[in-house]
Amino acid sequence: MNSFKDANGKIKKNWLIGSIAIIVVIIIVGVMLVLPKQLDGKYSHTSTFLFITSTDTLKFDGDKVIEYADGKKTNSGTYKISGDKLEMKISGTNMTAKLADDKKSFVIKSAEGMSSLAKGFKYTKSNK
Known part of the structure; x- marks a missing residue:
């Protein structure tokens, strides 16, 4: 867990940005999977x-x-x-x-x- 924090005990920016990017990708993929695959x-x-x-x-x-x-x-x-x-x-x-x-x-x-x-x-x- 210490690898996520810098010497001052704050979360590293790279980890924070990377985590947010991964969450956004997961949400987009999830939305794409639920979109209708049918015509109406x-x-x-x-x-x-x-x-x-x-x-x-x-x-x-x-x-x-x-x-x-x-x-x-x-x-x-x-x-x-x-x-x-x-x-x-x-x-x-x-x-x-x-x-x-x-x-x-x-x-x-x-x-x-x-x-x-x-x-x-x-x-x-x-x-x-």
């Missing part, structure tokens, strides 16, 4: 083909995702996030997307079957 809310993409416009919306809640086509519920499934990779399984179809750093949008990178037509589509979080 609605993300939409609007497409126009031959003068017909349609909006596909994915609503995230907990670990569940529900798909809406022009406001009507069409499919549901689950999802998980690993870093910036968003993996969804909607009605048995696997899809992978790249999530933006701010989690306000994502771009479909790959999908199975007919859903592969969505490759490259950007979904943006709705403020509603």
Whole structure:
């Protein structure tokens, strides 16, 4: 315990600064671990083909995702996030997307079957 104090019996500045830095790092890591690793809310993409416009919306809640086509519920499934990779399984179809750093949008990178037509589509979080 004497190594923490100088000749006058006062705590050394280096030890005090080092201890505070370690505590701050522990707090930051703790906060990062508790931050949600899930999406919340609605993300939409609007497409126009031959003068017909349609909006596909994915609503995230907990670990569940529900798909809406022009406001009507069409499919549901689950999802998980690993870093910036968003993996969804909607009605048995696997899809992978790249999530933006701010989690306000994502771009479909790959999908199975007919859903592969969505490759490259950007979904943006709705403020509603």
